[in-house]
Amino acid sequence: MSAALEATKIERAPAPAAPLQPGRTRRTFAPFSWLWWTIGMLYLGLPLYGTFVFSLQKTRGTLSFAAYTSALSEPLFLRTFLFSNIMAFSTIIVSLMLVVPTAYWVQLRAPKWRPAVEFISLMPFVIPAIVLVFGLIKTYSRPLQLLGITIIPPLTNSTMTTNVLLVAAYTVLSLPYMYRSVDNGLRAMDVRTLTEAAQSLGAGWPTILFRVIFPNLRSALLSGSLLTFAIVVGELTLASFLNRPAFGPYLALIGNHQTYEPAALAIVTFGLTWLAMILINVATGGKKGATVTGVR
Amino acid sequence: MTTSADTIEMRPAPVLKPQRKFSWAWLGLVPFFLFAILFIFLPSISLFVGSFQNKAGEFTFQNILDLARPPIPQAYWLSIRISAVTAIGGGLLGMLVAYAVTIGGMPRFMRSGTMTFSGVASNFAGVPLAFAFISTLGRTGFITVLLKNFAGWNIYDSGFNLYSFAGLSLTYLYFQFPLMILIMAPSLDGLKREWREAADNLGATPQQYWRLVGLPILMPSLLGGMILLFGNAFGAYATAYALTGGSLNLVTIQIGAQIRGDVLNNPGLGYAMALGMVVVMAISITLYTWLQRRSERWLR
Numbered sequence: 001m002s003a004a005l006e007a008t009k010i011e012r013a014p015a016p017a018a019p020l021q022p023g024r025t026r027r028t029f030a031p032f033s034w035l036w037w038t039i040g041m042l043y044l045g046l047p048l049y050g051t052f053v054f055s056l057q058k059t060r061g062t063l064s065f066a067a068y069t070s071a072l073s074e075p076l077f078l079r080t081f082l083f084s085n086i087m088a089f090s091t092i093i094v095s096l097m098l099v100v101p102t103a104y105w106v107q108l109r110a111p112k113w114r115p116a117v118e119f120i121s122l123m124p125f126v127i128p129a130i131v132l133v134f135g136l137i138k139t140y141s142r143p144l145q146l147l148g149i150t151i152i153p154p155l156t157n158s159t160m161t162t163n164v165l166l167v168a169a170y171t172v173l174s175l176p177y178m179y180r181s182v183d184n185g186l187r188a189m190d191v192r193t194l195t196e197a198a199q200s201l202g203a204g205w206p207t208i209l210f211r212v213i214f215p216n217l218r219s220a221l222l223s224g225s226l227l228t229f230a231i232v233v234g235e236l237t238l239a240s241f242l243n244r245p246a247f248g249p250y251l252a253l254i255g256n257h258q259t260y261e262p263a264a265l266a267i268v269t270f271g272l273t274w275l276a277m278i279l280i281n282v283a284t285g286g287k288k289g290a291t292v293t294g295v296r
Numbered sequence: 297m298t299t300s301a302d303t304i305e306m307r308p309a310p311v312l313k314p315q316r317k318f319s320w321a322w323l324g325l326v327p328f329f330l331f332a333i334l335f336i337f338l339p340s341i342s343l344f345v346g347s348f349q350n351k352a353g354e355f356t357f358q359n360i361l362d363l364a365r366p367p368i369p370q371a372y373w374l375s376i377r378i379s380a381v382t383a384i385g386g387g388l389l390g391m392l393v394a395y396a397v398t399i400g401g402m403p404r405f406m407r408s409g410t411m412t413f414s415g416v417a418s419n420f421a422g423v424p425l426a427f428a429f430i431s432t433l434g435r436t437g438f439i440t441v442l443l444k445n446f447a448g449w450n451i452y453d454s455g456f457n458l459y460s461f462a463g464l465s466l467t468y469l470y471f472q473f474p475l476m477i478l479i480m481a482p483s484l485d486g487l488k489r490e491w492r493e494a495a496d497n498l499g500a501t502p503q504q505y506w507r508l509v510g511l512p513i514l515m516p517s518l519l520g521g522m523i524l525l526f527g528n529a530f531g532a533y534a535t536a537y538a539l540t541g542g543s544l545n546l547v548t549i550q551i552g553a554q555i556r557g558d559v560l561n562n563p564g565l566g567y568a569m570a571l572g573m574v575v576v577m578a579i580s581i582t583l584y585t586w587l588q589r590r591s592e593r594w595l596r
Contacts, residue, residue: 273416
């Protein structure tokens with residue numbers, strides 16, 4: 001038992017730690033806490049309230065949802081929103097296909113490579129979106145050559161290949177979140193034992209992956225996917241510099257031309273983000289505070 | 297008993313002995329590395345190489361030296377100032393709110409609501425956030441009008457402008473301090489009750505406890521969190537662009553203008569600017585990681 005405990009200490013990486021009993025003070029009225037909490041929540045709440053009230057004022061003199069109906073029925077809104085959703089969906093698929101096997105393999109067979117893989121998964125934090133898109137345009141607006149042979153034709157020349165580039169860029173942006181979600185999920189179960197148990201019962205690799213590993217990873221995959229969705233759907237920088245008709249650039253555009261519709265769409269976007277976070281909370285049992293950086 | 301659960305879950309599984317000396321295990325990582333090379337490393341390297349080339353493609357240090365020519369140092373300085381102000385302000389406010397909902401004696405049920413709200417708010421950035429602040433603090437914004445009608449105070453007459461340094465800082469704070477709440481809450485939870493009790497028993501006042509025990513232990517995660525916020529604001533483009541339309545001379549805005557139409561008249565100088573940005577980000581992320589490790593010494 002004590003040997004096992006020792007081992008536990010060594011193995012205990014950032015795995016979900018047992019909840020520590022925080023140094024809670026006795027339940028008395030705490031004016032200091034309430035004061036700062038109120039200030040913080042007002043800071044977060046007032047702009048939302050202001051935006052909401054503002055968005056209701058499209059028809060003079062009365063409060064109505066006119067701005068919402070007009071913004072949401074705009075064909076261009078529907079088209080760009082659909083486009084962004086397709087991009088988000090493609091990104092989630094690519095990201096999952098890239099990250100899940102990699103994280104699984106690192107955990108099971110190639111632990112030596114963990115630092116390298118983790119380092120790469122954190123790279124997007126160091127490269128802001130604007131710099132990433134700069135580099136991508138510089139690299140892929142001309143043919144990519146290796147030893148004089150063109151291996152990738154210029155990607156920014158056609159709509160289709162620009163979309164591919166955009167999905168790749170979004171996958172890069174989502175990498176830290178996806179990798180962390182999946183890796184946490186894998187650490188929380190005993191991948192090796194499960195794999196060996198399945199193998200000794202005669203399961204092949206597809207069975208192991210799809211019937212043993214994936215079901216155990218469900219909540220991790222879901223939270224990684226939802227975070228990716230939250231990143232991609234309103235993203236402005238990459239979409240606008242790659243000239244794609246996405247929702248983010250559309251929002252920026254109507255911000256210059258209309259008054260109440262932008263406020264309405266801001267509220268809708270906030271609602272979507274809220275929904276994604278609630279779903280993540282439900283999926284992970286509220287253990288992880290999910291957050292995104294890098295799409296500011 | 298949590299230890300037994302831990303024991304089962306975290307026991308190092310027996311290492312599969314590799315059959316050969318040479319392991320082919322890395323082959324399974326090839327797709328990932330290939331992707332990283334194509335879409336992370338190649339673009340970065342091409343920017344790096346580009347910063348050391350002149351228009352004819354020859355090697356030069358001129359671009360790096362030219363970073364000292366206006367308006368580039370001004371852009372870096374403004375970006376740094378706005379990141380620092382929102383990192384310190386957001387860091388302090390975030391820390392105080394995190395304190396309130398973790399160990400500050402507020403009812404327990406308020407914690408999860410606050411955390412979820414913080415998660416949403418820290419993700420609420422870019423164009424929609426700019427709209428929200430225009431609707432709130434713009435010339436006809438909700439609070440602007442409220443102050444004018446009820447307090448007789450026109451904030452725009454007294455020098456406030458949403459489309460300026462102050463306005464952009466207030467807007468950035470909206471996603472900065474909720475992020476700090478999320479970063480600090482686990483650290484504050486990690487403050488052990490025994491430390492507080494020991495201090496109390498030795499006759500320490502609350503001020504002494506915080507000055508001599510609490511804050512020193514929290515310091516690495518507090519600083520680390522602020523540095524993360526710094527990087528978070530430093531790389532921000534969408535919010536600033538949507539709010540000010542490119543009128544503020546930030547590094548990200550400059551780079552954006554350079555991508556759209558070579559405003560610096562020298563592609564190499566644009567690449568050098570991007571390189572400078574990556575250097576600043578790399579320094580802050582490295583510091584953050586280092587401080588995070590330090591804070592784990594006490595808080596786990």
